[in-house]
Amino acid sequence: MKKLKFWAASYVKLRWYERFVSLFVAIILINSIAIFENYWWPESFKIAYYTLGAAALIDLILPLKGRTIRLLLQFAATVFITFRFARMEWSAAPSADSGEWGWWFRETLAGLHPFLWIGLSLLAIHWLFTGWTVSRPRMFGFIGASILILTIADSFTPIWLWDNVAVVIFVGLAWLVMNHLDRLQRTHPESLKELLEYPVRVFTPAVIVLSVLFIIALNVPSISPLLQDPYTIWKKARGEEVHVFLGEKALQRDDILTPEGNSSSGYSRDDAVLGGGFDYDFSPMMTVSTSQRSYWRGESLGEYTGQGWRNSLFIESERVVPEISLSDGGGREKAQIAEVHQVVTLEREDAYPILFGAAPVSKVKWINSETEAVMSNAMRWSPERWELQWNEALPYPKTYAITSAVVTLDEQGLRTAKAVLPDGLSQYYLSLPAELPDRVRGLAEDITASGTTDYDRAKLIETYLRQNYIYNNKPDLSKLSGNTKDFVDGFLFELQEGYCDYFSTAMAVMARSIGLPSRWVKGFTPGSLPVDRYGPPGENMLDGERYNPTGAGTYTVRNSDAHSWVEIYFEGFGWIPFEPTSGFRFPYVSPEGEELDLTLPEADQSETPEAAVKTTGAPSRVWGIVSLAILVIAAAAWLIVKRRQMATAWFKIRHGNLNTNEQIVMEANRLIRFCKKRGMKREEHETLREAVARWSQSQRRLQEDFRVVLDGFEKAKYGQTGATKEEVERYTNKVRYLIGELK
Template sequence: MKQSHDRSLFSWYRLFSVLWLLVIAMQWIDYTEPLWFDETTALVTVTLLSVAAIDLLPLRATWRWIIKAIVVMAGWRIVLIAYDVYLPSGRLVPDQLYGMAQQFTPYIWFSLAAWVFFELALELLNGKKRILLFLAGDLIAFAILDSFTSYYLWQNVAWTVFAGLGWLASLHFRSFQLKYPHGWNRLRHQPLRIAANIVAIFACVLLIGVSMPSVSPVLTDPYTAWKNRGGPGGNAAATPVSSTDSGSVMIIAPQEVISGYSRDDKELGGGFEFSYGPVMTVDTSVRSYWRGETRRNYTGKGWMDLSEEGREFNRIQGVSTGELPGEEIPPKVEIMQVEQTITMQNEEIYPVLFGGYTMGSVELLDEEEQQTGGTMMWAPKEAELHWEMNHQALTRSSQPIGRLYPKKYKVVANIPVIPLEELREASFETLYPADKENAYLQIPSGFPDRVRELALQVTAEGTTPYRKMELLQDYLRQNYEYTNQPDLSLKKSEDFVDSFLFEIKQGYCDYYSTAMVMMARSLGIPARWVKGYSPGTQPNPEYMQRFPETGMDYRVNNADAHSWTELYFGDYGWVPFEATPGFSAPVLYKQDGSVMTLADSSDLDGASRDNGKGMLESMSPETIRNLIIICIAVILLWAVYQLRSVLYFAFFRLRLGRPLTLGEKAVLQTQHLIRRLRRRGFNRSGDETLRESVDRWKEKQPELAATLDTLLSEFERASYSPESFSPQQWRIVREQSRKLMRMTRKRKKRERYAVMR
């Protein structure tokens, strides 16, 4: 019995070693998932999980290997049948065995290789130096793959570091246990204190990591440096900035992709780093998106270039546009005119002038631009004001080239005030008469059917176009992860929207806005893609008190570059929608007759729809899923606690390979009780018999004498008497054990209270 107890005492390190190695192995499976067939990934995952679980069973090595072989082969059969790789036919022996041998061969080598590596690592990584060398190899490999491929593997690195720290901590405690057994026994009596210290250290490391500000690296990673090695004259692509009338083109060397106003939208996607360089300040009384350009024709990879899409321009000479001609004002909305003074904060040249919503007029305010400026070209259907540099002024000017873009200008924006409740009830027939065609319903040939089906499914409960778009907006916001570095290794589909919705499932504004435009079009609702800037930020009140001269202007930087969706609702005109999580489109709504309130569309829409709904209906799917997982975990922990005695005896039954007798249960129960009593101050020296210890405890605590005598008597009968132990005696042992734990618990509470006093 003592030998069995010693083996169980030291089995904890094996358990943790298997756990940490399994976490590291899963990071490599995560990396290879896009490269392998789904069935191969499932096969390797099932194999490793099965092997790890069996490795923890308290069995002899021979039995473990036999069980592993049986379970792994059964896993191969189950997985490959589930993926339709193998269809069983005939009798198990010999027909199915022969069929499995033929079909399994291309797949099992991955599974066998993973199994072999796992077993070798578990046996060979038995010292600090070997573990550190193994971790270094993993981290270097991930770093190289992250730098020289399209994979983004820092999450894998983080989990590997976490598992490595856990493994080294476990090894440290294992070494302490072997070197200082008496000290280890004392530590075992305070497991919560040790665990709390370890958790606190890990939490501090993680907290520091997530709290660090996101900044661009000082040094360029090797892959980017290698791509950019040629500079303007090398193989890397150069970006044209402007051209002179002599036909020469100024170029800049390629750099890492950073946030800012996009010039080319023909192929969307990829990742970028945030840049916080200033763009402009906007002095206005109404918060708004700063609108730049729109796009109409989707190609499957991005948006058709302006030169191919075409525009009908009105050319405007001079420093003021006057009242800009445009399409008729939607008859069912009111217009609020808002002045916005825009001051550029950099020397960039932009293709358009920015303004809130659609522009009523624009006036240049800087005297230098009034003399050496360019030409403004108004596209009324798209509500865009393009800027064309004056090439003659360019050759005459001594100013830097960026000064030829207006430094300061004033926009009078026509912002619609939308009757929200009325629009929500407007039907398809009311908004979209059958005799009117709309260019903003274009969908390329070969557009994936599953995107259309998803749009229909998501919006099925919406009874009107606007309500359908509310459902679609919420679906995109709640079910896809926002990141500036999407995992493009998951992309398989050639269509940008299809790959975002069904494969990558993460991205930034271009992904969300393009998906909403195309899903809306698939439902027959005209939509267009818009790019510009989000509102930016205003100084906080404390800053304003210290520096009142700065004003309340909105400060817009490159990180505020953004794209969103505009949907057309007939007589109500174009309405902005925001599908990107973390953003909200500022829109004016008309409520309660003449009262107008400024609201963020996503917040107001959500609040209106939540009225009358239960708490669960207003939660996102992720929140509900996490709550379910937490509830299941709590229930499982409760069940384990309630069945702890059953599990305790089941463990020894597996070790012995036979059912326990009632006498053996009584002995184990008493030994377990004595270990628990040690934590409550009832120590026992190594040279004492149990009777001697009990006599000493009774002198110290006379009120426990009767219970201790009963337990001692039953323990000695179970250990030494040739007579069988009866069920009645077993019930006495259990009842007296519970009684003794209750009595000692009360004593411990009294001692704590006395110390506090």
């Protein structure tokens, strides 16, 4: 305990507060740069974290008097960290007598771009704010700006930043405690010295309270807002859609409804009752590194109940062993197959009953890692349903690698095939509720009257739905009359708008009504490639050629990419996917060397015009954020440059036409009012000199400043000569200094 007291007393003498300011600034900057997620490389974040950490550590350890030494060490540490973590290839160093050293230096420097500039920029920002935030108002400004940036980015980008906000608030509270102790040291050094005699009693309550608040803030459950913010109200009043970003702790679509009756997007667990609306949840769900762009299939359901889907037929499944080929259920002898290799990495802690991938999966390569053993009861494969089922009693894998055997789209061949299933399954995939209204079957027959093959009839239904119904994640349910209890009937004839569940269920039911065996499938659309890839995958142009026709790459799949579609069985080709949802397009694999031409049969478009699909490119959003940041920085720089002129203008507004002596008296009265708020009252029987003398006894370090203010006041109040403008300015600055010290 004596050593602890000695250490605390020694550290106080070494200007400890400035050291902690450096640490707090570094922590807040580390959390603030999280807004660059998906824009910076992982190496950039490593360099940023280690640079700021090294800068804070050097400030904490080395004496503050050796400022030049500390700055040089921090600079050297930044350069070393950049060389250590930068993504670069080293060029062989030339010989000592060659003249290529200039070229080698330029090549090395180019290899450090942009990592070195990121590290040095953050170090400069750390220097700036460490020196600038020593006073309480500036401290509040820095913390408030950081929280504002993080909350705005969390609200209007897909990045989950509430944990970072909680850390910044926690650091801000700790900083406020340290600032209070620093002020106590400057105003009442003897009191602080007495407190440090019992450091455990002083700091333990603060640590406990802050820790409890921090833990509660990170672990409270997420709920939808009870009140809407002004921005949302304004956007909705204009009839515009407000995108909602929920994040890692988002509401699941089958758990809790929002105040408007809408759930959030995501992979559904219970599809017995479909309908309603949802808010987009743009939080990442998984990444998929693939050799071919595809939909990532989950489960299929075969029985339509009139309200939703379920599986009532028992299907045999087989045990899965890594690197052992899986059966596709047969029936694809006429199809051309393409292998698609995928590595799936989960971004969330959620568990699912299924492993996602292009369909059907033909082989599981590994689970979690190539060397990790897989339990024999971990997975089962259903060849009939094309489901790679996961044992929910076991932890869901963090990552896995699979190979899929995807059928290439041969429209000519499909037009020669019959949509016929083997007898044992045909009845199940053609079954419909007895209560299905006749007008659903009648509409399907009218739409497909011009079709000459089963494939053409399926495409006619798909085209009709895509072109005559509107995509809307929040359909107007007030359009439903209540006269029909069937989900598809209500969508086709009353609602006429909805999202994927409406479109896909309608196609599956209409296909069955005309004898096409179908099933309802749910999973995810491909997702998005990194933002530095401009344009849709596979449509980038390079020297007049298609740059990436297969769409190979690493896709980020979000909860907003959750989707449902339809599969129809064709003899000799197996289950073929169809995409009836307006605004979506299935990424079919085309035969090698051929250009995929998806010609759609003519369909009646008289009912409802196709909904326009609005897209906002990632590059425009990025440039908008960059432009806003530049404007904010420019405005801040202008305010700093013009601060003296603005202070002068404000002084004139406050003081009006008062003469110089009256201005000094006004400033003195302002100080008296402030002192009264701080408990330093001037009694009725006291003159100002007597009150100042009494105040100086408790504020000995400000005794000389109080004397200057008192002399100026008495000279202006009782003197015969007027003060100059320079004297008024000096007096005002002195009063402002005293107010700042007494806060």
